[in-house]
Amino acid sequence: MKTNRERIGLALIAIALIALPFVLASAGTAWVRITNFAVLFVLLSLGLNIVVGFAGLLDLGYVAFFAVGAYVYALLASPHFGLHLPFWVILPIGAAVACVAGVILGAPTLRLRGDYLAIVTLGFGEIVRIFMNNLSSPVNLTNGPKGINRIDPFQIGPLNFSASDTIGTLVFSGPIKYYYFLLLVLLAVIVINRRLQDSRIGRAWVAIREDEIAAKASGINTRNIKLLAFAMGASFGGIAGGMFAAIQGFVSPESFVLSESIMVLTMVVLGGMGNIWGVIAGAMLLSFVPELLRYTVEPIQRALFGKLLVDPEVLRMLVFGVALVLTMRFRPAGLWPETRHRREMSENRT
Amino acid sequence: MSTVLLEARGIAKRFGGVQALKDVSLTINRGEIYGLIGPNGAGKTTLFNVFTGLYPRDRGEVRFAGAALDLASPHAVAAAGIARTFQNIRLFANMTSLENVMVGRHVRTRAGVLSAILRTRAERTEESAIRRRAQELLHYVGIADRAHDLARQLSYGDQRRLEIARALATDPELLALDEPAAGMNATETTALRGLIEGLRKDGLTVLLIEHDVKLVMGLCDRVAVLDYGEKIAEDVPEAVRANPKVIEAYLGTGAA
Numbered sequence: 001m002k003t004n005r006e007r008i009g010l011a012l013i014a015i016a017l018i019a020l021p022f023v024l025a026s027a028g029t030a031w032v033r034i035t036n037f038a039v040l041f042v043l044l045s046l047g048l049n050i051v052v053g054f055a056g057l058l059d060l061g062y063v064a065f066f067a068v069g070a071y072v073y074a075l076l077a078s079p080h081f082g083l084h085l086p087f088w089v090i091l092p093i094g095a096a097v098a099c100v101a102g103v104i105l106g107a108p109t110l111r112l113r114g115d116y117l118a119i120v121t122l123g124f125g126e127i128v129r130i131f132m133n134n135l136s137s138p139v140n141l142t143n144g145p146k147g148i149n150r151i152d153p154f155q156i157g158p159l160n161f162s163a164s165d166t167i168g169t170l171v172f173s174g175p176i177k178y179y180y181f182l183l184l185v186l187l188a189v190i191v192i193n194r195r196l197q198d199s200r201i202g203r204a205w206v207a208i209r210e211d212e213i214a215a216k217a218s219g220i221n222t223r224n225i226k227l228l229a230f231a232m233g234a235s236f237g238g239i240a241g242g243m244f245a246a247i248q249g250f251v252s253p254e255s256f257v258l259s260e261s262i263m264v265l266t267m268v269v270l271g272g273m274g275n276i277w278g279v280i281a282g283a284m285l286l287s288f289v290p291e292l293l294r295y296t297v298e299p300i301q302r303a304l305f306g307k308l309l310v311d312p313e314v315l316r317m318l319v320f321g322v323a324l325v326l327t328m329r330f331r332p333a334g335l336w337p338e339t340r341h342r343r344e345m346s347e348n349r350t
Numbered sequence: 351m352s353t354v355l356l357e358a359r360g361i362a363k364r365f366g367g368v369q370a371l372k373d374v375s376l377t378i379n380r381g382e383i384y385g386l387i388g389p390n391g392a393g394k395t396t397l398f399n400v401f402t403g404l405y406p407r408d409r410g411e412v413r414f415a416g417a418a419l420d421l422a423s424p425h426a427v428a429a430a431g432i433a434r435t436f437q438n439i440r441l442f443a444n445m446t447s448l449e450n451v452m453v454g455r456h457v458r459t460r461a462g463v464l465s466a467i468l469r470t471r472a473e474r475t476e477e478s479a480i481r482r483r484a485q486e487l488l489h490y491v492g493i494a495d496r497a498h499d500l501a502r503q504l505s506y507g508d509q510r511r512l513e514i515a516r517a518l519a520t521d522p523e524l525l526a527l528d529e530p531a532a533g534m535n536a537t538e539t540t541a542l543r544g545l546i547e548g549l550r551k552d553g554l555t556v557l558l559i560e561h562d563v564k565l566v567m568g569l570c571d572r573v574a575v576l577d578y579g580e581k582i583a584e585d586v587p588e589a590v591r592a593n594p595k596v597i598e599a600y601l602g603t604g605a606a
Binding site for chain 1: 429436445
């Protein structure tokens with residue numbers, strides 16, 4: 001049972017999240033967009049957390065499922081094939097296709113663990129990207145490196161997510177509408193993740209991570225349970241991909257490179273593998289800090305030296321690297337580790 | 351109901367140039383404690399791993415509770431009613447004791463992804479039944495007070511007990527214990543002996559690999575002796591102890 005204090009806290013957080021886009025919009029719509037992308041990355045991290053954090057399967061090609069979801073949306077809602085299905089039809093299709101892709105990746109890699117699995121999944125991620133890049137002839141399926149343009153935005157009845165609506169004095173711009181939608185999806189994904197974690201399936205995932213042989217001997221069908229982890233993680237990636245395509249209005253293979261997979265994995269590891277709140281924190285941190293740098297480094301340098309000495313992009317990678325090294329040095333289980341890992345750490349200290 | 355619970359016939363297993371098991375046949379009766387002994391490297395653990403589906407066998411059949419046992423998948427063996435522990439304890443180290451035992455209930459429960467996401471009434475009922483049963487089993491093996499400690503934080507003896515509790519959670523008919531007394535001191539061994547006797551009293555059949563000859567002789571109804579992958583004796587403990595082949599296997603020729 002929740003105490004009154006917790007209830008008040010939750011209510012305050014809810015109000016803050018609802019008011020957030022308008023605060024951000026006053027600083028520029030760009031910040032709302034940045035927030036939306038941050039939430040997309042949170043969704044991706046939560047999906048990958050099932051595979052890496054719960055089941056302990058190191059997946060370096062996770063962006064492939066993001067790509068599948070994005071392309072499914074792009075193909076079914078753009079002038080490319082002349083199809084314009086509504087988003088609430090496409091998102092489940094995207095999730096299902098990504099889920100199948102997850103099983104296709106999972107099935108041949110069931111016997112692999114650790115580094116070996118990482119290499120195969122890395123290859124899978126690249127294969128998907130290269131497919132997107134080359135499936136433009138003889139049948140033009142993906143339009144190749146040029147990508148797919150003019151993707152339909154979300155549309156609920158008369159509510160168009162690419163246009164602004166004004167209610168009273170409040171301006172609901174496109175990104176603000178997407179923000180609310182993303183927030184709802186995020187809430188659902190958090191609930192799903194937490195429930196799975198506390199379930200029979202969630203325990204089986206962790207058991208496989210801890211000791212696969214003992215898990216087998218305890219009666220867990222490790223093949224099916226591992227495939228399930230891949231499938232669940234992939235579905236979340238597919239949904240995030242569909243929303244990405246709609247928000248961007250454009251997809252091309254270069255959005256789905258290896259470094260994106262690594263970025264999502266870094267968010268999971270930095271935040272604390274296996275802990276949902278840690279993963280969310282990690283994704284938020286790695287999404288926002290670079291943007292903050294981008295917006296502060298240049299003006300500061302100009303004010304101090306009168307000219308730009310260090311490109312913000314360079315500094316971004318430097319800060320990123322230092323932060324990761326420091327985290328691994330001082331908090332190897334992540335900033336906000338899973339309770340089990342945290343207990344493990346404190347035990348080592350005493 | 352026939353008295354024979356497990357019947358193995360002609361089990362053979364080769365690792366490269368080593369014939370680990372040669373035509374091993376044995377029968378385990380319901381309700382007995384069946385000991386498996388033999389010098390190091392005799393093939394005891396290999397036989398265990400074949401019975402529980404962890405190693406593929408080269409030849410041979412195992413019938414369990416009247417039906418052919420699918421030895422290709424360990425989880426099917428567990429579902430059929432054989433549970434095991436490991437010589438070198440294999441717990442889910444970073445899960446609590448309670449969670450370890452709850453994992454053991456996996457094979458006897460049904461809830462899938464969808465019912466977990468929707469938290470259906472059936473799922474919640476099953477979940478609380480799993481938790482209750484796990485707590486009972488922790489109590490049964492005597493480590494109820496450690497339920498919320500991580501498995502890795504338990505003492506060696508408690509880890510052994512926890513492994514037995516996890517195995518019991520799968521509702522086995524046959525419990526296979528691989529050297530449960532290894533590394534235990536005299537007090538712990540006595541307590542373990544009490545636990546195993548209790549299991550038999552509760553109707554379980556136990557297959558026991560053990561080096562502690564005193565424990566085996568005192569506890570087992572029948573004992574089989576493996577030497578170089580062959581069964582050289584199978585009888586009541588007194589007869590096995592007097593068997594010249596057994597003495598030779600343990601002490602070398604001329605000792606008898």
